[in-house]
Amino acid sequence: MSVLSSTSKNNISNNIIGLAPMEGVTCLASRLWFSQTSYPDFAMTPFLRVTRDYPWKRVASTYAAEIFDLKKCFNYDLIPQLMGTSPEDLERIATPLLSNTSFVDINCGCPSPKVVGSHAGSGLLEKSEVFSNFVNGLESRLGEKKFSIKMRSGFTSDEEFPELLKIVAHAKISQLTLHARTRKDRYTGKARWNLIHAASQECSFPIVGSGDITDFKSFQKLSQQAPNLNKFIIGRGALRNPWIFKELREKTSVTISNQVLITSLATFAILQELVVRDSQKLFNLIERGDFLSSCDTNEERWENLYHKLSNALFGDYIPTAKLNVERASFARVKMIWNSLRSSLPEKFMEPTLLRSACFSDFAHSFMGLCEKKEILLPLEYKEQFDWIYSGAKNHEHENQQRHN
Ligand SMILES: Cc1cc2nc3c(=O)[nH]c(=O)nc-3n(C[C@H](O)[C@H](O)[C@H](O)COP(=O)(O)O)c2cc1C
Incomplete structure (x- = not known):
């Protein structure tokens, strides 16, 4: 344990x-x-x-x-x-x-x-x-x-x-x-x-x-x-x-800042890339205890972790607005974003972010939607989007094709 x-x-x-x-x-x-x-x-x-x-x-x-x-x-x-x-x-x-x-x-x-x-x-x-x-x-x-x-x-x-x-x-x-x-x-x-x-x-x-x-x-x-x-x-x-x-432990919904959201997604991108490109560097950070505690919703902790991972991958600190990773790693960011956006205020459901060509474009469009540099984002489950994540549409489509 x-x-x-x-x-x-x-x-x-x-x-x-x-x-x-x-x-x-x-x-x-x-x-x-x-x-x-x-x-x-x-x-x-x-x-x-x-x-x-x-x-x-x-x-x-x-x-x-x-x-x-x-x-x-x-x-x-x-x-x-x-x-x-x-x-x-x-x-x-x-x-x-x-x-x-x-x-x-x-x-x-x-x-x-x-x-x-x-x-x-x-x-x-x-x-x-x-x-x-x-x-x-x-x-x-x-x-x-x-x-x-x-x-x-x-x-x-x-x-x-x-x-x-x-x-x-x-x-x-x-x-x-x-x-x-x-x-x-x-x-x-x-x-x-x-x-x-x-x-x-x-x-x-x-x-x-x-x-x-x-x-x-x-x-x-x-x-x-x-x-x-x-x-x-x-x-x-x-x-x-x-x-x-966190929501289940604390029995109440969670709110995060837009800076936490974008830094956490940039961290996700670098983690994906490090595992593929240089897992030993990642293992060194893990062995040092850098993953023993959690960043949670804390901006400073996310920024610190991102900083360390950026140094490990690029040998330097790359701001999230300039971050670029391989296509496969960015595709994984989009996969998470495709689900995560359904819990954010409805304007984040709009599709342009999913069409971003690279992480820096994504970060730019995301901050554009935020309107202000610092905003708080409530994370709330919204039943109306369940169909997207149940595959129901594809399933119906498949059935239809089978009958045709
Ligand atoms: C994208 C995706 C991949 C999954 N892959 C696995 C898997 O590798 N092994 C497994 O036992 N279940 C897998 N599942 C099923 C989940 O573990 C889980 O039992 C199921 O999604 C129902 O729980 P949920 O409503 O919380 O998603 C997968 C589900 C999804 C959506």
């Missing part, structure tokens, strides 16, 4: 709230950034796809750095997640991880057609015998409580859930994370927290609730539907409001 989570955080609340695994999002650089915005109690890596040939023995040093050389340098715990179909292959990669962490999580929920097509992710839920054999295989290869499962409520319908739950309830796993939607739902509709509650009544291990926590109000409402739970993860809600973990 990290320094912060065993002291201040647990005194504030008994709930343990983590950053959900998100493929394409929760890589090391992003996890570090979330530790600075509002420090979740724990984070999960995105799934690492494991096949017979990949990865062969070693995983990339940045995949789960928090549990290897850089252990104890963070204010959050890390759960590595693997995805595969063969317990034997998963054992090969899980074994070195397990010498550094108490359990690994196994993805049985990814709905992507490519993943399901190879019978991994939520494809494992399609036939209950397949799922049962898979879980038994993992248990005999990895051992009791050496793995956890993250799954959906079914493949096509919630009616499959009781059978799937029976299989996991009998397994000796360390925890079950339930995203209570089916594979067919993808991210549309609402997560069924009554099923999460049902799981908590059937299982002797902890259940982690997942789905639709977007602010303190929704957290209160959903957690009341599953009153036995004290562990939760937040995915899209954290993209829409990266300060959500």
Whole structure:
């Protein structure tokens, strides 16, 4: 348990709230950034796809750095997640991880057609015998409580859930994370927290609730539907409001200054770039303890961290208004911005910022929208934008295409 989570955080609340695994999002650089915005109690890596040939023995040093050389340098715990179909292959990669962490999580929920097509992710839920054999295989290869499962409520319908739950309830796993939607739902509709509650009544291990926590109000409402739970993860809600973990701890919405917002996004850009271009320089800063405490909503702390990272990457301090990073790093800034803007006052939803060619253009347009040099920005969840983040439109579009 990290320094912060065993002291201040647990005194504030008994709930343990983590950053959900998100493929394409929760890589090391992003996890570090979330530790600075509002420090979740724990984070999960995105799934690492494991096949017979990949990865062969070693995983990339940045995949789960928090549990290897850089252990104890963070204010959050890390759960590595693997995805595969063969317990034997998963054992090969899980074994070195397990010498550094108490359990690994196994993805049985990814709905992507490519993943399901190879019978991994939520494809494992399609036939209950397949799922049962898979879980038994993992248990005999990895051992009791050496793995956890993250799954959906079914493949096509919630009616499959009781059978799937029976299989996991009998397994000796360390925890079950339930995203209570089916594979067919993808991210549309609402997560069924009554099923999460049902799981908590059937299982002797902890259940982690997942789905639709977007602010303190929704957290209160959903957690009341599953009153036995004290562990939760937040995915899209954290993209829409990266300060959500603070909101939940303090039970009130968060306001940040425009300077904090732009400096934090510039920090995000540099973190992405450092991981790719010079991870050793980043590791040196981490080892020095620069990520042990959080910048939170404090302008000076963000400025200090940005300064150090800018020096590490460029050998100099580059003001945010002049910052330029590689396309791939800037694309990640846009990805965060695309979600974050929905929590800001409505004028920030306008699309020109997403069309910026580089970070300095983005910073210029952002400050232009602010009108004054210093303004305060309330971060508020707005239900009217849910459709953007549920993929509902794409889904309907796909259905339409299938019928045409
Ligand atoms: C972009 C994206 C990527 C995701 N990648 C993963 C993943 O790698 N592993 C996993 O178990 N779940 C993944 N999920 C599912 C989330 O962890 C979470 O269970 C789901 O989004 C519901 O929670 P939310 O409403 O808080 O987003 C992903 C979700 C999103 C939106």
